[in-house]
Amino acid sequence: MNTLEISNLSKSFSGHQALTDINLLVPEQKIFGLLGPNGAGKTTLIRIINQIIKADSGQVLLNGDPLRPDHVYDIGYLPEERGLYKKMKVGEQAMYLAQLKGMSSRDARKQLDEWFDRFDITPWWNKKVEELSKGMAQKIQFITTVLHNPSLLILDEPFSGFDPINVDIVTQEILRLRDEGATIILSTHNMGSVEALCDHIGLINKSELVLSGELDEVRSRFKKEAYQLRFKGNMIAFTNALWTNFELLSKKTEDDVHTCEVNLLKGAKLNDLLNTMLPISEVLEAKPLIPSMHDIFIEAVGTSNENQDAS
Amino acid sequence: MSKIGLIIKREYSTRVKKKSFIVMTFLAPLIFAAVIFGGVWFIVNDTTNHDVLVVDQNGILTRHSEGTGHLESRFANTFRDSDNLIYHFTKNDITDEVFKEGPYTLKIVIDDAQLNSGSGTPLTYKKIPSLRVKENIKSELENAIEQFRVQDNLMLDWATYKSMKVSVSFVEMDVEQGGHESLDQYKAIVGFGFSVMIYFFIFLYGVQVMRGVIEEKTNRIVEVIISSVKPFQLMMGKIVGIGLVGLTQFLMWVVLCSLVMFIGGLIMFGNMSDPALLVDAGSVVSTSELSDAQAMLLENDIALAFLSINWPLLITLFIFYFIGGFLLYGAMFAAIGSAVDAETDTQQFMLPVSLPLIFGFIVAEMLLQNPDSPVGVIFELVPFTSPIVMMIRSAMGFAGMEWLVLFGSMAILVLTFLFFVWMAGRIYRIGILMYGKKASYKDIWKWIVTKS
Numbered sequence: 001m002n003t004l005e006i007s008n009l010s011k012s013f014s015g016h017q018a019l020t021d022i023n024l025l026v027p028e029q030k031i032f033g034l035l036g037p038n039g040a041g042k043t044t045l046i047r048i049i050n051q052i053i054k055a056d057s058g059q060v061l062l063n064g065d066p067l068r069p070d071h072v073y074d075i076g077y078l079p080e081e082r083g084l085y086k087k088m089k090v091g092e093q094a095m096y097l098a099q100l101k102g103m104s105s106r107d108a109r110k111q112l113d114e115w116f117d118r119f120d121i122t123p124w125w126n127k128k129v130e131e132l133s134k135g136m137a138q139k140i141q142f143i144t145t146v147l148h149n150p151s152l153l154i155l156d157e158p159f160s161g162f163d164p165i166n167v168d169i170v171t172q173e174i175l176r177l178r179d180e181g182a183t184i185i186l187s188t189h190n191m192g193s194v195e196a197l198c199d200h201i202g203l204i205n206k207s208e209l210v211l212s213g214e215l216d217e218v219r220s221r222f223k224k225e226a227y228q229l230r231f232k233g234n235m236i237a238f239t240n241a242l243w244t245n246f247e248l249l250s251k252k253t254e255d256d257v258h259t260c261e262v263n264l265l266k267g268a269k270l271n272d273l274l275n276t277m278l279p280i281s282e283v284l285e286a287k288p289l290i291p292s293m294h295d296i297f298i299e300a301v302g303t304s305n306e307n308q309d310a311s
Numbered sequence: 312m313s314k315i316g317l318i319i320k321r322e323y324s325t326r327v328k329k330k331s332f333i334v335m336t337f338l339a340p341l342i343f344a345a346v347i348f349g350g351v352w353f354i355v356n357d358t359t360n361h362d363v364l365v366v367d368q369n370g371i372l373t374r375h376s377e378g379t380g381h382l383e384s385r386f387a388n389t390f391r392d393s394d395n396l397i398y399h400f401t402k403n404d405i406t407d408e409v410f411k412e413g414p415y416t417l418k419i420v421i422d423d424a425q426l427n428s429g430s431g432t433p434l435t436y437k438k439i440p441s442l443r444v445k446e447n448i449k450s451e452l453e454n455a456i457e458q459f460r461v462q463d464n465l466m467l468d469w470a471t472y473k474s475m476k477v478s479v480s481f482v483e484m485d486v487e488q489g490g491h492e493s494l495d496q497y498k499a500i501v502g503f504g505f506s507v508m509i510y511f512f513i514f515l516y517g518v519q520v521m522r523g524v525i526e527e528k529t530n531r532i533v534e535v536i537i538s539s540v541k542p543f544q545l546m547m548g549k550i551v552g553i554g555l556v557g558l559t560q561f562l563m564w565v566v567l568c569s570l571v572m573f574i575g576g577l578i579m580f581g582n583m584s585d586p587a588l589l590v591d592a593g594s595v596v597s598t599s600e601l602s603d604a605q606a607m608l609l610e611n612d613i614a615l616a617f618l619s620i621n622w623p624l625l626i627t628l629f630i631f632y633f634i635g636g637f638l639l640y641g642a643m644f645a646a647i648g649s650a651v652d653a654e655t656d657t658q659q660f661m662l663p664v665s666l667p668l669i670f671g672f673i674v675a676e677m678l679l680q681n682p683d684s685p686v687g688v689i690f691e692l693v694p695f696t697s698p699i700v701m702m703i704r705s706a707m708g709f710a711g712m713e714w715l716v717l718f719g720s721m722a723i724l725v726l727t728f729l730f731f732v733w734m735a736g737r738i739y740r741i742g743i744l745m746y747g748k749k750a751s752y753k754d755i756w757k758w759i760v761t762k763s
Contacts, residue, residue, distance in 0.1 A: 014757060050538040052744070077538040081746075083530035088325060099317050100539040141535075 001028045002061075003152050003183035004049065009058030011044055014066070018044040022058070026152075026185060026200070031178055032145040033198035034187040035293075037301055040204045042187050043080070046154055049185075050077050063151060073102040078145040080156035080187070084129045084137055089127035094144050102150040105131045108147070119169070133163045142170060146177060153177065156187045171197065186189040191293040201293075203300055210304040212294075222296045225264040227273065232256055233281025241276045261289055313411045314540045315548045322523065322552025327559060336560050340567035348575050360395045361444055364415040368422045371463070372455045373400045386462075387469070389455040396447060410435060419448065429456055454577045479757030495707050498620055499682040502706025503628050506675040506699045508561065513636050513698070514670060516557040516645040521657065523549050524648030524743070542740040546649075547732070550641040554634065561633070620706055628705040631721065636698025639728040640664065643733035650750040671696030678703045692720050694727035734759055 004026035011019040019041045026032045036042050039217035047053045049060060051067055060067050062074060085093055090113070116122045119139055129137060138161045146153060155174070159167050174197065178184055186198060194201065195215075202212035211218060226249065231238070235251070235258055242248055245268040249261040262273060270286065277283055291299075326332055367373045367382075374385045382400035385392040390398040399415065410418055418435040425432050432452065434445070461472045524546075527533040536545055647660040674690045682703060690696040691704060697720045709717055741758040742750065 014761070052534070052537050071538055075538070076531075077535070079531070079534040079538075081531040082534045082535060085325075085526075085532060086530060096317065096321055097535065097539070100314055100536065144535075 001065075002026060003028045003063060004185075005059075005061040005064075006049075007059050007061075009045070009048065009055050009060065009090070011041075011055050017038070017207045017300065018177075019048075019204075022209050024202050024209060024212060026183060028183050029178060029181055030199040031174070031184045031186055031197050033194040033201040034185050034204070035189075035194065035201055036204035041207045042204055043156070045204070046077070046079075046156060046185070046187065049152075049154065050075060074147065074151045076101075076145040076148065076153045076165060077149035078141060078153075078155045078158055080160075082141050083193070084140060086128070086130040089125070090127050090129060090132070090140055092145070093129065094140060097144040098147050101150075103148050104243070111147050115147065119124075119143065123124070135163060135166055138162060139166070139170075142173070146173075146182075149182075151182060153182050153184045154187070155184060157189070158186070159190065159193060191297060194293045203297065205301050205304040206308055208304070208308075211300045215293075218296065219290055219293075222291045222299065223288060224291070227262055227264070227266075227270060227286050228289050229258075229260050229262060229277070229283065230285040231258055231260075231267060231277065231281040231283045233258070236276065237280045241280055243276075246273060246276075257284065314354065315551075317490045317547040318540065318545060318548025319552040319555065320574045322549050323555050323559075326519075326553065326556045332556070334561070336563045337567065338593055340564055340571050343568060344571040344575050347572075355665060358395055359438075359444070360399070361416045361440060362414055363396060363398050363448060364405070364410075364413075364418040365390060365398055365400050366418060366420040367400060367402055368404065369426070370402050371426060374569075384455065386455050386458040389458065390451050393447075396444065398451075407435070411437070417444075417448070419452065421452070425452075426456060426459065429453065445450070494619055495682055498707045499679055499703050500705035501620060502625070503675060503679050505625065505702040505706065506672070509629070509633055509636060510668065510672045510699050512557045512561065512633065513640045514665075515727075516553050517640045517664075518638065519556075520550055520553050521644040521648035522654065523553065524645050524739070525651065525654055525657075528649065528743055528746075529652065537743070540742060543736040546642075546645050546736055546739045550638060550645060550732075554637045554641060557637065558630070558633065578673070621708055624708075625702075625705050628717075629702065632698035632701055632705075632724070634722070635694075635724040635728055638701060639698075639724070639731050640668065640670075641693060642728065646735035646738040646742070647741040650745075650755055652746065652749070656749060667693075667695035668699070671699035675700050675703055682707055688716055691716055692723060694720075694724045697724055737761075 004024070006022055006024040009019055009022040009024075010017075022041075022045065025104045034042055034045070044053070048055050049062075049067075051069070051072060062071050065071075080116070088096075094112050095105060095108050098112065099105060103111070103138060113122075115127065121136070121139060124132065124136065124140075129140070132140070142158065145155070153174075158170060158174070162170060171193070174184060174186075186194070188194060190287075198215050200212070200214050201218060203210050213221070235253065238258070238260070239251075242262065245265050247263040247265055249263055251258060251260040253259075264273060274283065274286065335456055354602070365373070372385055372389070373382045375381070376383045384400070390400075390405070392398055404420055405413065405418070416437050417440060418433075420433045420435075434448070440448075447474065449584065458469055461467050465472075527536070527545075533545075540548075643664045647657055650660065651657050671690065674687070674696055678684060678687045687700060687704070690700040701717070701720055704713065704717070737759045738755055741761065742755075748754075
């Protein structure tokens with residue numbers, strides 16, 4: 001079951017193409033990483049899902065149904081550019097935002113008490129927002145986003161403004177919410193948190209979806225015929241042995257153990273590499289090199305840009 | 312509660328709880344009362360004692376008292392001493408130096424010129440006397456000269472002369488109103504008061520709508536809110552909420568002002584409004600009392616005008632035109648707020664919104680002079696000025712065709728604000744999501760015509 005099914009979605013703003021024929025599935029109870037360079041169209045896509053703007057064409061299904069006005073109660077949205085009423089008290093404001101999401105004031109109060117307790121911020125209830133630090137305000141925003149238990153959470157750069165301790169706290173909460181049934185769209189430029197949190201990803205570049213799928217599957221798609229080797233022996237002999245079929249990507253030595261990354265060329269196999277090495281060294285470990293999300297992002301965006309330039 | 316209700320509630324409660332609102336609401340009637348009563352108090356309760364030296368160089372207005380031999384006023388009821396005004400008489404003028412050192416605080420010098428023309432009487436003082444004191448001395452002197460002329464020059468009996476004097480006052484009838492006594496001029500003044508109020512509230516609270524929109528935009532909460540509610544709901548909630556704040560303030564002012572005026576009136580004029588005193592003052596026949604009586608007549612007309620105004624109609628129309636005008640202008644202010652990033656950028660858009668408002672105020676001021684001017688009808692119909700201009704007619708009352716103008720004006724206002732609210736909504740929905748770029752009129756036009 002997919003929480004979100006987006007098909008053939010396009011949107012343009014007075015001549016500027018913001019989204020081109022986007023097809024995307026966000027599976028239920030997963031964390032979906034929505035990636036892309038600045039200005040690629042992520043915010044436009046998120047705003048369409050939130051019914052803030054309408055698409056020119058295409059369809060968005062939430063839990064199987066075309067978007068309806070009451071779907072706003074099923075979605076919690078934490079925009080990247082976010083704020084609170086500075087002059088309003090924290091509690092009053094949280095109650096207001098919760099009621100706008102359709103909660104009764106009794107429900108809102110109960111849930112808020114729980115969340116404030118969990119984040120250990122109950123004493124803030126009667127403070128004005130302008131008295132809070134940025135991190136404190138971010139916590140309030142996070143709470144008001146998830147308070148009404150939406151089935152879909154859209155978090156745009158949720159960690160910005162947090163110290164590492166609070167990043168951990170919020171990360172745990174995101175994982176907990178997913179485990180309790182929520183589907184989460186995480187839009188971020190922090191590839192570390194994508195690798196740590198996301199089950200699926202979609203990458204948008206210049207209004208087009210250029211990459212999507214399960215994180216591990218995407219990574220294996222970008223996997224090269226490259227291996228990381230740890231061995232003992234003579235480094236010079238090793239580099240000499242890597243004759244024409246192999247390319248040395250990196251090397252480093254700690255104590256007397258060498259760690260090298262080697263690319264296999266011209267259809268060579270790991271066996272060929274090992275055959276070359278075994279006579280001159282003691283191989284400790286050989287494992288395939290998995291590309292980082294950082295590398296994948298840069299490569300995918302680079303390729304997409306080349307294709308668009310060419311066409 | 313519906314979402315728009317929640318928004319109205321927030322806009323309303325955050326504003327009426329503000330210190331500035333509470334202070335303004337309670338302070339304004341007090342300041343109003345202080346200005347009015349302070350002025351009256353100053354005039355009425357001027358307790359400075361004056362010793363007035365009357366220098367009667369020809370000895371025409373004075374005579375020697377039979378008993379004491381001192382100089383005294385020759386004519387009845389002239390230069391009467393009062394609590395804080397004692398008159399002294401002499402035939403020989405004293406020099407300024409002697410006056411300065413002497414016990415007198417005021418000095419008037421009467422010679423032939425004064426007896427002939429009355430004007431140019433020198434009044435010398437140590438400290439400037441109040442208007443009331445000056446008026447008092449003046450009327451005493453006028454009275455004395457008048458008696459001198461009547462009795463000495465014309466050889467008439469004063470009482471006979473007095474009985475011949477006649478005072479004319481008008482009772483104005485408007486034939487259009489069935490020949491009843493017309494107090495239109497005074498009613499128009501009352502209506503103008505309401506015009507000022509509408510003008511003032513639309514400006515004051517319209518700008519608050521604009522500020523509220525800019526605030527939501529700059530602190531970036533707007534995207535959170537419009538993921539829960541429609542931009543149109545947010546905009547209308549804001550306009551209505553702030554409009555209610557304005558109405559609240561108005562009603563509070565009406566109640567507080569009446570209360571303050573009533574209490575203040577009781578304290579200050581409790582004894583003066585005693586009917587016996589009025590009769591007493593009316594029966595004393597002298598020019599000074601006559602002008603007082605005239606003043607009272609004038610006051611009576613204003614009081615009559617106040618009483619003859621159709622207050623339920625006026626208040627109903629005030630509320631209607633306040634709401635209609637506020638929705639119309641509030642929508643424009645909201646649209647302006649959504650199109651800019653900071654209040655400093657609003658100027659280029661403010662002008663076309665403020666101009667009709669100011670113009671309406673000027674027209675209303677003109678109508679005050681000439682309430683039945685046909686030009687008024689045009690601006691009673693134009694929706695941008697009607698909320699201000701129509702108040703004057705509302706106070707004066709409607710007859711015949713004027714009812715038609717009223718209903719036309721109301722209908723046009725409703726249609727126009729519906730149209731402007733719709734248009735503002737289209738500007739608003741796009742404007743609030745636009746950052747960094749300064750919008751031009753061209754951009755705004757594009758936003759209006761862009762489909763959502």
